[in-house]
Amino acid sequence: MSADFAEFKNLGVVNTLRNCRLFTGLPPADLQNIAAVTVVKSLEKDDYLFHEGDLAHGFYVVQRGAVNVHRVSAVGKEQVIHIFRTGDSFAEVALASPTGYPADARALEPTSVLLVQKQGILALLKRQPELALRMLGSMSSHLRVLVGQLEDLTVKDVETRLANWLVKRCPDLKSEAPVKIELTMTKRVLAAELGTVSETFSRTLAKFREQKLISVKGKTVTVLSPIRLHSLLRHNLGE
Amino acid sequence: MSADFAEFKNLGVVNTLRNCRLFTGLPPADLQNIAAVTVVKSLEKDDYLFHEGDLAHGFYVVQRGAVNVHRVSAVGKEQVIHIFRTGDSFAEVALASPTGYPADARALEPTSVLLVQKQGILALLKRQPELALRMLGSMSSHLRVLVGQLEDLTVKDVETRLANWLVKRCPDLKSEAPVKIELTMTKRVLAAELGTVSETFSRTLAKFREQKLISVKGKTVTVLSPIRLHSLLRHNLGE
DNA sequence: GGCCGGTCTTGATTCAAGTCAATGAATGAC
DNA sequence: GTCATTCATTGACTTGAATCAAGACCGGCC
Numbered sequence: 001m002s003a004d005f006a007e008f009k010n011l012g013v014v015n016t017l018r019n020c021r022l023f024t025g026l027p028p029a030d031l032q033n034i035a036a037v038t039v040v041k042s043l044e045k046d047d048y049l050f051h052e053g054d055l056a057h058g059f060y061v062v063q064r065g066a067v068n069v070h071r072v073s074a075v076g077k078e079q080v081i082h083i084f085r086t087g088d089s090f091a092e093v094a095l096a097s098p099t100g101y102p103a104d105a106r107a108l109e110p111t112s113v114l115l116v117q118k119q120g121i122l123a124l125l126k127r128q129p130e131l132a133l134r135m136l137g138s139m140s141s142h143l144r145v146l147v148g149q150l151e152d153l154t155v156k157d158v159e160t161r162l163a164n165w166l167v168k169r170c171p172d173l174k175s176e177a178p179v180k181i182e183l184t185m186t187k188r189v190l191a192a193e194l195g196t197v198s199e200t201f202s203r204t205l206a207k208f209r210e211q212k213l214i215s216v217k218g219k220t221v222t223v224l225s226p227i228r229l230h231s232l233l234r235h236n237l238g239e
Numbered sequence: 240m241s242a243d244f245a246e247f248k249n250l251g252v253v254n255t256l257r258n259c260r261l262f263t264g265l266p267p268a269d270l271q272n273i274a275a276v277t278v279v280k281s282l283e284k285d286d287y288l289f290h291e292g293d294l295a296h297g298f299y300v301v302q303r304g305a306v307n308v309h310r311v312s313a314v315g316k317e318q319v320i321h322i323f324r325t326g327d328s329f330a331e332v333a334l335a336s337p338t339g340y341p342a343d344a345r346a347l348e349p350t351s352v353l354l355v356q357k358q359g360i361l362a363l364l365k366r367q368p369e370l371a372l373r374m375l376g377s378m379s380s381h382l383r384v385l386v387g388q389l390e391d392l393t394v395k396d397v398e399t400r401l402a403n404w405l406v407k408r409c410p411d412l413k414s415e416a417p418v419k420i421e422l423t424m425t426k427r428v429l430a431a432e433l434g435t436v437s438e439t440f441s442r443t444l445a446k447f448r449e450q451k452l453i454s455v456k457g458k459t460v461t462v463l464s465p466i467r468l469h470s471l472l473r474h475n476l477g478e
Numbered sequence: 479g480g481c482c483g484g485t486c487t488t489g490a491t492t493c494a495a496g497t498c499a500a501t502g503a504a505t506g507a508c
Numbered sequence: 509g510t511c512a513t514t515c516a517t518t519g520a521c522t523t524g525a526a527t528c529a530a531g532a533c534c535g536g537c538c
Contacts, residue, residue, distance in 0.1 A: 156496090158525070186485070200525055202487055218534095395526090397495070425515065439495055441517055457504090 010035050016063040016114055019087040023135075030131050037120025043067075043107035050091075053100040058117040059091040060084075065111025069103050108185075158196045160236040162204050165194060166214070166223055167233050175226050183219040249274050255302040255353055258326040262374075269370050276359025282306075282346035289330075292339040297356040298330040299323075304350025305424075308342050324423075347424070397435045399475040401443050404433060405453070405462055412469045422458040 013035040017023045023031060040063070043049060049060065049067060060067070067084045069091075084090045091101060125131060155161055169181050183190060191201035205221075208214045213229050215222045223229055252274040256262045262270060279302070282288060288299065288306060299306070306323045308330075323329045330340060364370060394400055406412065408420050422429060430440035444460075447453045452468050454461045462468055 156524085188485075197526065198486075199488085199527080203525090206487080395494085427515070436496065437516070438497085438518085442495090445517080 012063070013038055013040065013114060016061055016087070020061045020089050030128065033124055033128070034116065034121065037124060038114045038116050041113050041115055043111045043113065045107055045109050045111075047107050047111075049105040049107065049113065050101050051104050052102065056091065056101050056118065058115050058121065059089060060105075061089045061114040061116065062086050063112045063114055065113075066108040067105050067111060067113065068108050069105045108189075155237070157236065158194065158200055158204050159207065160233065161194050161196075162201070162208070163229060163233040163236065166221070167226070167230055169223075177226070179223040179226055181221045181223065183221065251302070252277055252279070252353060255300055255326070259300045259328050269367065272363055272367070273355065273360065276363060277353045277355050280352050280354055282350045282352065284346055284348050286346050286350075288344040288346065288352065289340050290343050291341065295330065295340050295357065297354050297360065298328060299344075300328045300353040300355065301325050302351045302353055304352075305347040306344050306350060306352065307347050307428075308344045347428075394476070396475060397433065397439055397443050398446065399472065400433050400435075401440070401447070402468060402472040402475065405460070406465070406469050406472050408462075412465050414465055416465070418462040418465055420460045420462065422460065 010032070014028070014031045017031050017034055017038075023034065038061075041049070043065070050056075062084050064086055066086075067090070069084060091105070125135075155164070166181065169179070187201055188198040191198045194201065196204075205214070205216055208229075209216060212224060213232065214224060249271070253267070253270045256270050256273055256277075262273065277300075280288070282304070289295075301323050303325055305325075306329070308323060330344070364374075394403070405420065408418070426440055427437040430437045433440065435443075444453070444455055447468075448455060451463060452471065453463060
């Protein structure tokens, strides 16, 4: 490999790292150091990155594409834990745990990920305590996000979960201006992310449509009145 | 405060820290350093440690008693996130986030907790990178636990969740030997932790009792055959 | 055009579990 | 001891949502 090519590759890696929650705000030198302990992996649609129980060699950052992290019961029903997209990191648990990955991970489309190697990052953190501080901070907020998802799922009512999901995508909740939301996945997958099935999802969209809260055209959902949707949500969460 | 008393107090704090997931395995010197940046707080039953949105001054380790971390909708219904007991740490999110706590925390009984102060621990971590590494590891596994809870709750069926809960408390799953499990909380609270209500919980216990899987006497649940309970669980999770 | 492979929608049915309500059992105060 | 309060259990009822089943829509492809 020529020096030029190595440098080019490194630049791409650094850019990906910079976009990742875990590393945002790190000085370029840190990013270079981290890039030095990563390996790029390319996946075709439906390729598995790892399976539950596989020995963990590090954690991952999505450079391009999408990865579905899920658990699967033996009858084949998937419980989607999360869909990770460009810039997301996942499986950080591998940094600490000597045991295998706790779930399966599969590419939903042609995807490339960075594998940040466990041994490399451990050595690096030893040299650079400041970096450890920042990562610790990022992990804490990631943890908080998980707690949030946990809440979302414990709100039992699908209507409320969908309202919540839509509201999160409206830039201004106090506005009357319609907001267009493009669905980047099939409705079946989105339904799974919301912890339900496509039929119920469809019915719930219909219910909102009847109430003139949204309109749906193909893969575009338009929130007709963010403010009214928001007040519905507040009402459902118990006034 | 006399030097003797200070030393005595410190000893108790160090012992508590040692029992906490976040710090197990740390050398005594590290523990002493951390103890130096903690404050002990005593709570009566039903005292609040913090409320959602309160400015976070650090994170907590339970020294004695129990803390209920929960969110509450305005109608007053509590969603229990977790019950933290002696040795558990919580609200680590406060280390990184400049925003407030994401939930409420209330003592379920007379309780004392250590507040590990944000500013102090930050300074300490700067001096001791090794410590940061270990904490990072601990946080990762905590994160994994949360993912596990998330799974638990997405298993929709109460019977399965209870079976899972019981199985986790059996030391040997391959054994026929009965296992006694003491309930340290009221059944109502346990039901909430399992994401259900006391009535349904009661019925589910009754169902298991009819199948001779368990027997219940007051606050003691005896798993009559761990192996059969485990096979029920596997069956429910999809063969 | 017409014929498929998907995804999406709608309807009818079923079931788990939450709610309401009544009654016991246990605990603690006085 | 009585009385009160909280907890636990059981029954009857209701409901949200999963499931099953049947069309509708919407590509691509020959």
